[in-house]
Amino acid sequence: MVERKPIIVGNWKMHKTISETRTTLSALRAAVQDVDSVDIGVAPPFTSLSAAAEVLLGSNIALAAQNMHCRDTGAFTGEVSPPMLLDAGVTHVILGHSERRELFGETDDLIATKVEAALAHRMVPILCVGETQGQREANETVSVVTGQLSGALRQLRGADLESLVVAYEPIWAIGTGLTATPGQAQQVHEIIRDFIGDLLGRAVAERLRIQYGGSVKPDNAAELLTQPDIDGALVGGASLEAESLAAIVRAC
Numbered sequence: 001m002v003e004r005k006p007i008i009v010g011n012w013k014m015h016k017t018i019s020e021t022r023t024t025l026s027a028l029r030a031a032v033q034d035v036d037s038v039d040i041g042v043a044p045p046f047t048s049l050s051a052a053a054e055v056l057l058g059s060n061i062a063l064a065a066q067n068m069h070c071r072d073t074g075a076f077t078g079e080v081s082p083p084m085l086l087d088a089g090v091t092h093v094i095l096g097h098s099e100r101r102e103l104f105g106e107t108d109d110l111i112a113t114k115v116e117a118a119l120a121h122r123m124v125p126i127l128c129v130g131e132t133q134g135q136r137e138a139n140e141t142v143s144v145v146t147g148q149l150s151g152a153l154r155q156l157r158g159a160d161l162e163s164l165v166v167a168y169e170p171i172w173a174i175g176t177g178l179t180a181t182p183g184q185a186q187q188v189h190e191i192i193r194d195f196i197g198d199l200l201g202r203a204v205a206e207r208l209r210i211q212y213g214g215s216v217k218p219d220n221a222a223e224l225l226t227q228p229d230i231d232g233a234l235v236g237g238a239s240l241e242a243e244s245l246a247a248i249v250r251a252c
């Protein structure tokens with residue numbers, strides 16, 4: 001069996017000014033400085049990335065972006081490119097978050113171009129997939145999630161995908177306080193791993209880290225993270241406080 005190092009990433013969404021970023025990350029840095037068995041990352045808003053990179057320099061916390069454009073430069077008002085993120089100290093990027101899909105119209109085709117760009121720039125793409133409440137009730141969870149995976153990974157081969165992380169985030173569990181049960185989450189994670197195995201080969205699937213996201217908190221993290229195919233968490237609300245993100249890292 002392949003050992004997969006767990007990865008916990010905080011997604012701050014549209015929260016925190018530069019000074020709030022400095023305060024929270026200084027506290028987080030101190031709280032997790034002795035952890036080396038878990039990969040840790042934080043995704044602040046774009047305006048805080050440079051300040052975050054300063055605070056995190058030489059630490060065990062990676063800097064992530066919440067989105068990016070697929071092109072390096074050009075007339076794309078309001079967008080941020082991979083080289084800009086690399087220059088700011090970013091190593092990981094969240095792509096295809098359900099809020100980007102639902103509120104900003106991102107399609108699988110668009111997300112595919114971003115995943116390709118992230119890999120081309122040697123950034124770690126965190127590809128988010130997940131079903132709505134209605135889709136779950138209609139028994140469409142598997143078709144939705146596998147459709148999102150094949151849509152976003154359509155052009156990639158196994159060798160390109162060493163660093164890929166997938167985040168399974170059932171939309172009905174995001175920011176709602178509803179969490180998938182460990183059994184529900186494990187079931188979808190296993191399906192994702194099998195599907196990636198069919199698509200890209202068993203070796204890639206065995207190494208692939210699959211995060212769970214959706215109302216992960218210090219008190220439910222341990223039971224989720226002990227499931228065999230749950231290799232970490234993408235944490236929204238509970239990542240805004242250094243102590244609660246540190247507690248989730250320790251639960252790992």
Ligand code: PGA
Pocket residue numbers: 011169173174175176213214215216234235236237238
């Ligand atoms: P939540 O968000 O932890 O606040 O539910 C998770 C996410 O959107 O990544």
